[in-house]
Amino acid sequence: MSTSSSSAAEKDFKKNFLTIFLMIVLFLIVCFSIFIVNHNENNKYIIKSLELNGSAEEGDALFKINCVGCHGITARGLVGPDLHSVTQRLNDKDIIKQVTGGLTPPMPSFEIDPVNMSNLLKYLHSLE
């Protein structure tokens, strides 16, 4: 008698364990897929921005609207650092990550389309 009831409990336990295990696996698969999709989109964004040949004048205008508050009207630095010769220290990919990433507060992350991103890069390259 007691053996049959304990084996029923055991079955229950196995079933629950299996359910929980499957849920965890499913959850991990979903997380992984989201990561892959995001990663690809980021890469596509970077590649597209790098392919375009931006305009320094447009980038200058964009800079005056979004960046001067911290980097100064001539990009000589204020709260944020001087951006002259930043293109010699950082490659374009790193600059894109800096501008869109929001990884170094207080600098916010900017949502800039690839055309404007390439304009901004051109402007930063035009600084000596």
Ligand code: HEC
């Ligand atoms: C709220 C202030 C703020 C704004 C607005 C801002 N930045 Fe920054 N930025 C900073 C700070 C602070 C740093 C230094 C972060 C660190 O400590 O690494 C920085 C760093 C950078 C760097 C890296 C400099 C280096 O020498 O490593 C680049 C490039 C840059 N900013 C570009 C921009 C551009 C382009 C814009 C406008 C689209 C912008 N920033 C807007 C505050 C700001």
